[in-house]
Amino acid sequence: MVVRRSAGLLVFRRTGAEDGAVEVLIGHMGGPFWARREQAAWSVPKGEYGPEEAPEDAARREFREELGLPVPGGEWLALGEVRQSGGKTVTVWAVEGDLDPAAVVPGTFSMEWPPRSGVLAEFPELDRVGWFTVEEAAPLLVAGQREFLERLVTRVRGRA
Template identity: 60%
Template sequence: MTEVFSAGVLVYRRGAAATTEVLLGHMGGPLWVRKDASAWSIPKGQYLLGEEHPRAAARREFTEELGLPVPDGPWVDLGDVRYGSGGKRKTVTVWGVEGDLDPAEIVPGTFELEWPPRSGRIGVFPEIDRAAWFDLDTAADKLGKGQRPFLGRLAEYLD
């Protein structure tokens, strides 16, 4: 089984009526365009174990995906989650950082993909096609199942 490592930053803010909100990105590209549930992600990306520190990778990937720097402030270690499918295991490490970014200011990075499949045409797509703030309950519906434990860990830290 192949193992990949990914690191990310979950930006949070304290919203109206004492609720906590998190900033998520909707996955870009043609596979996700019409999906909403489980189609959002914590800004994160892969790194090579032993070649880059996970926190440095989280900072780099946040900026690559959103086009904005990580907000200033303390980093809260939300730990690791491991999940896998299709012969690939993924370990994701996430930190929480309090901040208030405007989703309208996001300038996403891009990736190339042959689309439609086997067409020979290469398209350029945004890594995320939009970002938004969600309360923790709504965020749990938006995130893929493997990333949901980070929401509970953030809520525990904030209690």
């Protein structure tokens, strides 16, 4: 059995609020399946990797591929792993940074569309990116990634 693994990087910024609140940068998944969905249709920039690649390297690579921007400098905070309902294990780190969503140049993927048409169409991996408070981001993220928000808040408040 092949274990599918994915790694990603969650960028956050402090809001300046006295409660230590943060905002996170997440992306809406591209392609026709996600086009009309909002809730549970957003993701941490992440992607799959094989046994020959270190998860940190995969997170860095996927961030650049999906956003078209360099990875923000700064200390990476390990947020651990989560096993999603489909069986994939996702590992995420967080890094403090401030990126302009308008500067994102998303990577693309190809798939047959419409189904069984024989026509390959190209779609952005993420069709939009935005900053959200943790409370706003939670219902937007796919369910298997929401745990990372709780872990981030715990880590950031513990470092304040």
